[in-house]
Amino acid sequence: MSLVKSDYEEVTISTKPIFNGKVISLQVDEVQLPNGQTATRELVKHPGAVAVIALVDDRMIFVDQFRKPLERMQVEIPAGKLDSGEEPLEAARRELEEETGYACESLSHVCSFYTSPGFADEILHIYVAEGLKQVGELKLDEDEFLDCLLLTFEDAQRLIQEQRISDSKTIFAVYAWQIYRLTGKWS
Known part of the structure; x- marks a missing residue:
């Protein structure tokens, strides 16, 4: 190959x-x-996007929001598109704080992947946030409405089975969390 x-x-x-x-x-x-x-x-x-895996104690931070293409609520990890000229690392910091009210001491890159290379050039950069602390209220865009959730691993697995979690980045995050729970490493 x-x-x-x-x-x-x-x-x-x-x-x-x-x-x-x-x-x-x-x-x-x-x-x-x-x-x-x-x-x-x-x-x-597409300009590209970021997503953040963030644990508070033994719970992962998720957001629950309506997704128009699916016509239903969807539980996902915090994520968002890159602004023009923005570095993925800075976008991950920004999205984490805007969507969850949490800031982090550090971010580590886990991987990047193309979401649908058969028809789109969107690349998604996934980071793990560490040293989290709550710093304030959500800072959502004017057309953004969501709830921030802290879920156990078992809750996340159940939501996958119920298809409340059904997007690739979030399923990836939950399986990465499973590996982390077994090995202490994110990749």
């Missing part, structure tokens, strides 16, 4: 912007395939 340029690379012939929004932009690319044929690719462009 090689991580260098592949014989299967698609060459962009043209790009047509479709939509430019607050969070994402959409474009349609015409590409030349390795066999010489052409195809259309619909792409979502």
